[in-house]
Amino acid sequence: MPTLNWIGKEAVIRHHKEVPFRLLETDEKLSHRDEDGGNLIVQGDNLHALKALLPRYAGKVKCIYIDPPYNTGKEGWVYNDNVNSPEIRQWLEKTVGKEGEDLSRHDKWLCMMYPRLVLLKEFLSEDGAIFVSIDDNELQSLIFLLTELFSTKNYLATFAWKTDGNFDNQAKIKVNHEYIVAFARNSDRFEHPPVVDPSIPDSSKLKRPEIRNTIVKNGPKNPISNIRLPAGFPAGFAEGELSEAEGDWPKFSGRAQIEEGTLSTEVVLSSGWSSKRLLEKFIENKFNPIRDSKNQETRFELMQSGTIEIVKVRDKPSHVVSTLGGFSSTQNMSARLKAMGISFDYPKPVELIQYLISMMGEECLVLDSFAGSGTTGQAVLKQNAEDGGNRKFILVEMDEGISRDITAERVRRAAKGYTTPKGKSVEGLGGGFSYCRLSEEPLFDEFGAIREDVTFAQLAEFVWFAETGTGYTGKGDSPLLGVHGGRAVYLLFNGILGDRRPNGGNILTKPILDELPAHDGNRIIYAAASRLGEATLQRERITFKQTPYAIEV
Template sequence: MPTLHWIGKDKVINHHLDVPFKVLEHSCGFDNGTPTEQETNCGNRIIHGDNLEALKALLPEYEGRIKCIYIDPPYNTGNEGWKYNDSVNDPKIKKWLGETVGKEGDDLTRHDKWLCMMYPRLKLLYKLLSKEGIIFISIDDNEYQNLKYICDEIFGRQNFITNFTWRTDGNFDNQAKIKINHEYILCYSKDSGLFEHPKVVDPNIPEGSKLFKTEIRNTVVKNGPKNPISEILLPIGFPSDIENGVIQKRTIAWPHYKNEASITNFKLKNEVIVESGWSSKGILEDFIKSGFKPVKDSKGQDTTFVISKSGAIENIKSRAEASHVVSSLYNMGSTQNMSADLKKMGVDFDYPKSLTLIQYLISIINGEDFIVLDSFAGSGTTAHAVLNLNQIDGRNRKFIIIEMMDYVDKITSERVKHVIKGFGTTEGTGGSFDFYQLGQPMFLEAGKLNELVGVEKIRQYVYYTETKTPLTPTKHKDNKHFLGKHNDTAYYFHYEQDEITTLDHAFLATMKTKAEAYVIYADNCLLTKDFMTKHNIIFKKIPRDITRF
């Protein structure tokens, strides 16, 4: 597979590992229209801070748990005025820090800077994405090719779903050689085999379309180079639309009948050999093997087969919900219209994404209560879309949005508040969210633990590094240093902020959890190696042996 190389790639390919882990500090909450200082614990989050650090801060709780990601990163048009400001300790990268990315002719490294900015963020987004998850990335012609290459590298080319094109409705009457009125939305899965057929129909499909029918009939007779002619034996009992009758032996119409077919009470009374090219031969053969019971097609739809009144073989597909998603998106709003709608809330923001567009993309993902993440939140369209969809279909999706700019309070959060409470003549959706700031780093210089983050944050971090699962606060009968049990290993963090802790027989006597193995953190250890080996005890020294990720 081709790979893309650029200035600085070797310095950022693992940069996400060097990004300092910082804790998230709760600032305030908003609970169904009421501000609160307490955490609502509703699951909806707005985070203020650099999205690279914020994404890393989410890992202990959310790695592998995000089912839908939508991001709208800088398009690198040369007009945005964004800066590459990641702390990469290398001369080639340092010379870029703090420099505004300029236009093509003025800044020959603008594409390198953009790729250096995007690569580590995509690596962290990949970690956060669940096995069945989907990521949507908005982009235009400036970086589309580069983005496709690095997404192929990070997500795997085999997990590319499609490249949506969005016709950006708006004012295009100004003169140009060729007026660009589209953008792209790259779509990748974590595992394409787990991506379910969407239970949604393109909104541009007319109401009377057969796509909305719960039962679809189509002939499986299909002749062509990809469908070579072959014979199928239809056994006694094969169903038919004909109540009583005979289909004569024939070669003038497809399928050919090698012998006469006698039908009584809607069932074939004798074996018949039919010959044709087939569009669903394998499924038809499965139907026959099943004794004419419904079988699943590639979309999971129940499928049966009948002999039609014309003698054709037709499949009948039954489906509970329609599915029709196409890669060309249109009639889904515009940035101009979205800007006008925001002004009605008293929110002034340039180039917001269309709410209709984001709602449609999220609706492609099946599920009742999954999490939607947006790490380039802007005005908060993704949060708005989640709240709207929940109001429409009664589901319980959650949003996590991240914005680094200071307008996050007066624009992003304010917009979400208006959506929840209602504005003008628009009814509120209801709902809640918590607002967080990026806080203290977990480790100080020289690798020391930063005790200012608090013991509970340290415990959560340590448990995650050991198990790659979040620490769930639960009541237990073990001592206060017990973290949890995972894969029959019990984990203890024997830590006191103002004293030296020791793993000895006295501490072992306080442990109550039975397990096959034990991992115990402490400042010192007085147990012998032979004793620890015999009892499957692993000692880890604080802070030396705490994993950095």
């Protein structure tokens, strides 16, 4: 498989591993709490924010949508599009070294994106997918990067989004589309999206709850044969007689009368057929619906013309096409944000993001690590309000001013409701979020020691992630963190068992072992030290791991 090379690639390829784990610090004042909880807005460089979020959310995100800088070379926007922001310049200098100064803006963009995409992939659940907005500036590079990280097999589509905006300019060929590149974490597990492209009219048969097709099929693959329909076979009409049109198939013998929606006497039909075996199964099943090879509910009906129709229940209507249109424009979204009292150039239309996230079902965690004005947050709240779904969002925005005054403020207004400058009041969508920053000091210092102010719950996340590679979902209120692959993982830290014991119960002794919640099987116990001998550890099926040195993520 061809791969993409650029100056600085060597330096960033493993960079995500060197990024220290920071802690998330909640700012209650900027949060807008609701009962359900679970939504997060994180202010900080997403490289650090993603690393901090990983122990909690690895493998738990079903939908990632990102809208990174397109690298157009334009300056002076609310955000800096050409990857030349002081933060990114400083990061490149540190990461790539002297060479970083000579990089072209394309090399810089690739250096910036690579480690972030590596981390983002770790968040996706097996049935999850990532959607990335981009334009012509970096489309090819992006597809190369994503293919290298996700593999060709998991490529889903490059959507062309017709931007519907103003393209009254002097270009020889005027560009009126952008792209959204989509990859699955594992294409075998990516399901048919339960949505129908909104351009499809309601009258379309794609929106009908049933799929109907005749099984009368004449051709070399379907030689003529007889089908015997017993009395009671269901019909697609209430009363009447079957009428065989001259020269038409099927041919049928005798008079076939339909009364109260079923055949009153047996009839034999002759034609070429498809799905004949399924029809026989349906008859054997006394005309009760059966399941086809794709487990779809299936039944058959006799029609007035004598044809038989196979009727399948459309479980989840699904019709997604690779061109996206009719989703409004960034200009229009900007104007709508103004009415919310928010100023941001080029926000994505909320309807576009709603459509993308609704492809991933009603129960999903949505991550956007280039949040900008927070469109993804509003899209999650709005989609939930519209279809009763239970989606949650995590938004990350680097720029402190944007994050506080635009991202969080916009989502707060969308949730609570607001009044437009013209005095029209708009009802809130409900929901809320916690607003977090990243701790200045990482979890481990340069000598590998744990920060003194770390709580049990915070360390539990890291220990669980280090041991299992999955996000920690526990409450952090028990030394037994959970069982993974049959092995129980324990942590003794910060006196989780009470302060009576030596070192606050952080040392594994016999009395402490007796106090631990039981597990019948192998146990991994993280603690500051162990006073148990080798023989006891073996007999008790315990692997002891010393904190902090054995926490290897």
